[in-house]
Amino acid sequence: MENxxxxxxxxxxxGELIVNNFGYSLTKPxxxxxxxxxxxYLIHYIIEGEGxxxxxxxxxxxxxxxxxxxEPDYQTVYMSDxxxxxxxxxxxxxxxxxxxxxxxxxxxxxxPVFTCKxxxxxxxxxxxxxxxxxxxxxxQYRQMAMLYLFFSCLASAHINPAxxxxxxxxxxxxxxxxxxxxxxxxxxxxxxARYVGLNRSYLSTLFKKHTGLSPLKYLQTFRLTKAAHLLSxxxxxxxxxxxxxxxxxxESFHKIFRKTTGLSxxxxxxxxxxxxxxxxxxxxxxxL
Numbered sequence: 001m002e003n004x005x006x007x008x009x010x011x012x013x014x015g016e017l018i019v020n021n022f023g024y025s026l027t028k029p030x031x032x033x034x035x036x037x038x039x040x041y042l043i044h045y046i047i048e049g050e051g052x053x054x055x056x057x058x059x060x061x062x063x064x065x066x067x068x069x070x071e072p073d074y075q076t077v078y079m080s081d082x083x084x085x086x087x088x089x090x091x092x093x094x095x096x097x098x099x100x101x102x103x104x105x106x107x108x109x110x111x112p113v114f115t116c117k118x119x120x121x122x123x124x125x126x127x128x129x130x131x132x133x134x135x136x137x138x139x140q141y142r143q144m145a146m147l148y149l150f151f152s153c154l155a156s157a158h159i160n161p162a163x164x165x166x167x168x169x170x171x172x173x174x175x176x177x178x179x180x181x182x183x184x185x186x187x188x189x190x191x192x193a194r195y196v197g198l199n200r201s202y203l204s205t206l207f208k209k210h211t212g213l214s215p216l217k218y219l220q221t222f223r224l225t226k227a228a229h230l231l232s233x234x235x236x237x238x239x240x241x242x243x244x245x246x247x248x249x250x251e252s253f254h255k256i257f258r259k260t261t262g263l264s265x266x267x268x269x270x271x272x273x274x275x276x277x278x279x280x281x282x283x284x285x286x287x288l
Contacts, residue, residue, distance in 0.1 A: 017101070019143050020092035022129050027051075027080040027087065034077035037225040039233065040094040041102065042070040043154070044078070045122050049086035053078045053113070056176050060113050062086075067122075067154075069102065069112040073180065075222050089126035091150055105155045114157040122153035171196045172210045175203065179219050183226065184246050189215045219246075224260055227253070231265055232272035238265045 020040045027049075034054075044053075045067035053060040053068045054077040060068060064086075070076050072094075080086045107114055116122060125146040132139040174196045179187070192215055193203040207215045227245040230236055236244075242253035242265075257265050 016097045017095040017144070017147070018093060019129075019147055020094055022089070022091045022126055022143075024089050024126065024130060025087065027085045029082045029085045030079060031085065032077065032079040035075050035221050035225055036077075037073060037075050037222065037229055038070060038092070039072050039229060040092050041072060041098050042090060042092045043107075043150075044068055044070075044088045044090045045116070045126075047087045047089065047123050050081040050084045051079055051086040052081075055109075055112060056173060062113065065118070066113060066115045067157075068114075069107045069109075071109045071112075073226075074109065075180075075218075075225060089123045091126060091129075091147060093147060101151060105151060105157075107154060107157075114154060116153055116157045120153040120156060122150050125150040125153075169206060169210050171198055171203065172206055175207065175215065176211075176218070179215075179222060183219065183223050184244050186248060187219065187246065189219075220256070223247070224257065227257065227265070228261070228268065231269040238269075241265070 046062055046064050048064050050061070050063045053062055055070070055074055062068065067088075068078075102108060129143045129146045132142045175192050178192055178195050189204070190200050193200045196203065198206070204214055207213065207218065211218060213221065223245045227241050230241045230244070231238070234241075238253075239250045242250045245253070247253035247256075254264060257263075257268070261268055263271065
């Protein structure tokens with residue numbers, strides 16, 4: 001569980017830099033988010049407490065003053081500590097300049113963790129955004145200014161690629177990238193094993209050791225999180241989404257989606273769209 005305040009905006013694919021969402025969260029012990037996949041960049045910064053961030057086969061143990069980047073289309077999990085749960089702010093953004101900005105800062109998928117200097121407080125800019133979240137032009141420009149000030153703190157942060165778990169394994173890295181690049185195609189675990197040059201049994205052993213999941217379970221989870229995202233963010237038909245996520249028969253997609261989420265794809269879409277509509281009504285109440 002968590003106490004969170006979130007501002008969401010519709011995802012826009014065009015433009016140089018767009019704010020997608022931002023928020024603040026006070027989590028309960030062992031609160032877990034994910035596995036999830038997003039279609040925009042997302043940066044979390046820890047104000048208090050500790051937790052863990054999992055991406056690919058890496059585990060990062062993080063604490064106050066640190067943060068992490070989530071890139072689009074990467075499956076991630078993060079969880080607050082049992083004894084000292086974290087409180088954090090986050091900013092989601094996209095646009096043509098987003099990747100170049102992150103590259104200039106030095107934060108990227110293979111080095112997603114940073115530590116801010118003690119005298120820098122990027123959370124203040126997120127709180128300012130939360131305090132000025134209307135659709136008026138002055139607030140929109142202010143949010144963009146705060147985003148750049150947020151980046152300015154990160155630009156002076158310490159980026160340490162050695163902070164990741166020492167359980168790094170090149171075979172699992174290649175296997176995960178293969179799944180992420182080919183999840184929309186029919187795929188067998190033997191095919192992944194051949195690609196990385198291992199037999200299926202040994203690949204499964206390594207995969208379980210480094211990710212906690214079997215290769216098949218990872219593939220299924222990645223496909224379902226992508227499908228859930230498409231259901232909530234697009235108007236594509238359920239059949240089209242099933243096919244684009246690697247399910248050749250819509251019936252099998254319906255079955256596994258309901259088994260996993262407790263809802264049919266159509267029910268899930270209606271629920272998520274109702275949440276979005278409710279959020280927009282709260283943000284932009286009708287005027288008389």
